[in-house]
Amino acid sequence: MHADQTVTTSPSGITQRRTLLSDGRELVYFDDADTTLPPERAADARPAAPRPPTATMRQDVLTGEWVSIAAARQNRAHLPPAELDPLAPASPTNPSEIPSMYDVAVFENKSPSFGPALADTAGVDAPVDDDDLTSIGVERTRTSVGRCEVVCFSPEHTGSFSGLTPSRARTVVEAWAERTRALSAMPGIRQVFPFENRGEAIGVTLHHPHGQIYSYPYVTPRTRRLVESIERFGPGLFQRILETEQASERVVLRGEHFTAFVPFAARWPVEIHLLPHRHVPDLAETTEAERDELATMYLRLLQGMDRLYDTPTPYIAAWHQAPADAHRDEIRLMLQITSPRRAADKLKFLAGSEAAMGAWIGDVPPEKAAEMIRKAVEDA
Secondary structure (H helix, E strand, C coil), X not given: CECCCEEEECCCCCEEEEEECCCCCEEEEEECCCCCCCCCCECCCCCCCCCCCCCEEEEECCCCEEEEECHXXXXXXCCXXXXXXXXXXXXXXXXXXXXXXXXXXEEECCCCCCCCCCHHHHCCCCCCCCCCCXXXXXXXXXXXXXXXXXXXXXXXXXXXXXXXXXXXXXXXXXXXXXXXXXXHCCCCCCXXXXXXXXXXXXXXXXXXXXXXXXXECCCCHHHHHHHHHHHHHCCCHHHHHHHHHHCCCCEEEECCCEEEECCCCCCCCEEEXXXXXXXXXXXXXXXXXXXXXXHHHHHHHHHHHCCCCCCCCCEEEEEECCCCCCCCCCCCCEEEEEECEEECCEECCCCHHHHHHCCCCCCCCHHHHHHXXXXXXXXX
């Protein structure tokens, strides 16, 4: 049986095919511009399973930060064998999350940190600042509305983003951008965050090449601190940073639309930031030309990361974006790639000072790190 689809095609030729899984979760296929796949997609043949209850957030009154208590995450798969890969295309022996062969696929996480309810379906407003849902003494709780999605970069069980073709990387960038657009418009969503964790040292629980997208019901603590810095230094802060870094020895890679560099105050042994040359608040607002260059530059950066040592380097790739409804004229899209790897056989662990006090100590001078990364990118 074929699934019902809603189909759209971008100017770049990448096609979105929206459908639903048997339990009502959204699934979106993104077909490469040069795809060889047929247009039909199989319907999800699994019996509908109940969705987990929406988590609850608790506020740490010492910091004002919210913590989502999402017990359903304890049931997620942990490094399953290839024949039971939940992100592989479904087969008679592996009724996975994705019913058909695909190029790139995005679906709602079965065990979300936020959601599955959105603000309108939860019957409550999304959390805004300190407008509490329930408050008893110093204990404050809210419904953890939101959306968490999984982004599968490839149907293959193993591999990494750095091994994708340029065409496939471009499709993933399209998926990030279009899901950012769709998620930002959902009720109660304040901020959308695409990211990728690579390597068991980072805590990856699936070998299948994939990333995630979190859609938060609040503006995240990091972004709140960023807003404070913008208020201190002025609305042109990102442009000042870009111009300063472009004139420094910390530039790693520069294109027509983006510049990648090791930041002046890098915290991690390997840390790369990438900024657009014009003000862009999020991936959804990038042009076709910017998405084209972003795909190739991101590939080159990750391929360079894998040439730093004889074995693949674990990393977190984080796409920082402006909130959906605030500060969009001041906060610029920024990619941040970090790795705890400080030598071929050593990792940086967050010990007492960083973990407890938030007081960081850098192990590698940023200028030295930039020289090492720049050479690796050139050789990739």
